[in-house]
Amino acid sequence: MSLRLTILGCHSATPRINAFPTSQYLEINSRNFLIDCGEGTQRQMRKYKVGFSKIDHIFISHLHGDHYYGLVGLLSTYGILSREKDMHIFGPKGIKKATMQMLKISESHAKFNMVFHELSSNESELIFEDDKVSVRTIPLKHRVYTNGYLFTEKEKPRKLNMLNISGYPEIDRADYLNIKAGKDVVLSSGEIVSNLELTLNPPKPLSFAFCSDTCYKPDIVPIIKNVDLLYHEATFLDDRQGLAKKTKHSTSIEAAKIAKEANVSKLIVGHYSGRYKDISLFKKEAATVFENVDIAETGKVFSVD
Template sequence: MTKFSILILGSASAAPTLARNPSAQLININEQYYLIDCGEGTQNRLRQHKIKFQRLNHIFISHLHGDHYLGLLGLLQTMSLLGRTLPLNLYGPKQLKELVDMNLAYSHSTLKYPLIFHETQTNQSEVLFENEHLTISTIILDHRVPCTGFLFKEKPKPRKINPKAIKRYEIPKYAMDNLKRGLDFSFPDKNEVIKNELLTLNPDESYSYAYCSDTKFNERIVPQLKDIDILYHEATFLHRDEKRAEATYHSTAKQAATIAKQANAKLLIIGHFSNRYKDLNVLLDEAKTIFANTQLAQDDAVFEMV
């Protein structure tokens, strides 16, 4: 069964609080870790959850507002101090590389491992990472500075072999790969075809997750999010503060819920809360009036695909 979880490392907006760090999330897909954004304090949150830095090979930065990347420079140097030698892939706006290089130069520091930088495009969606199981693409958001969200989509999984049926029909081992791909089986010396559904079971479900960080209300992203399993969408403000949201290129809880409803999401997580709201339940309640299956992105919360 697939392991696909989202760990909230930070859910605050511009400034950290005693209870909430700035933006950061750790995605775990079959024990492969992907860090999205890295606000200050992120490496301490990773330590608290006993995440080994050596297992972190991909870091995605949505944009260059400090609450989304100021924890990165320290994390990179800590990895070096701990003796990392494996390459680390860093994805973000082109100026991010300049910031990292400048920090290393001014502090007379070097990294003991290769840092591979992947520049994100801000005018069109692109695939940033792909392997046999997963694709990670950008989502073009609408913020005061170039900003991208990230879409994680598992590829269709192979069908599962039905051992009892394989034994009953005496299917040879060499046919297993084709059966997993959904092909029927034909005996070479017989005029007989056995349908795939008689020999296999349905595959495990493939999951999807979208991270939409800082953005004003933007319905253009809905087609890319269609039928998403879990959608994280920023909800910095209540809708009574819509003018403030518009001026700062942020969203309200009601607007985040509207995107989730239009996208037919299964679950909406809202976060990036303004510190002006002491009771976050008012944001949750507002979102639920539009999209009932909404939850808050509280620090240290874990959301599992089921």
């Protein structure tokens, strides 16, 4: 399974007994990322068995409390657990000063190095890349500087076409790695066997886009075009469109419009205002615009094979 998203929290504003602010745990192509860290995140991580030691990269969308106030506590706990690996933290300019000041004042001691990657660009930019995954920012529009994040698998090696390979007895198992890497095979006769004949196309790289918090911003569509999974905030139903505009949030209808315009495979809505007691209404309303929609719920897992 290449992509697995666990919702640790999906409600807006203040935490309540059964409503936790934004935080998500993403597993993609053997990489593990924490996205946003609202109050209570580390409790939710334990409840839903998210491995603390697996996380080396944390992505914070913006510095509003319901997306950030759990970070200092989490980093402090890592110190208590004697973590030694570097922790990379991506977020708006100012996140380093705010975080380190709190840790200093509370005399929290950590042996591990905290590497802050502060963001300030209003253009989409590549901020992380290794041999498995790349991460780009999705510039959003909220009351403070905010980014969403686009996580994309790197293309996997081509698959061996064993049926065709069997037609060339001269090809040895020792050649397989080179073939998977895209190289042609030169036989002893000098004949060149094209790699396209010996391999099959790899699976399409999977992708996940996280967009919270933001008002309706259709210019993000080219950035998230054709993603497999889109999480887009839907703080209000359409009956509160005026309030959404005032607070720079989105409605379920607006989230669905973004999903439809971007031709995403599946939409997840979340970040519900506490005024709504029945969150199923968000799915019902969004589905009038975009059919393949689901609602975020605490502890819910979304997987893409």
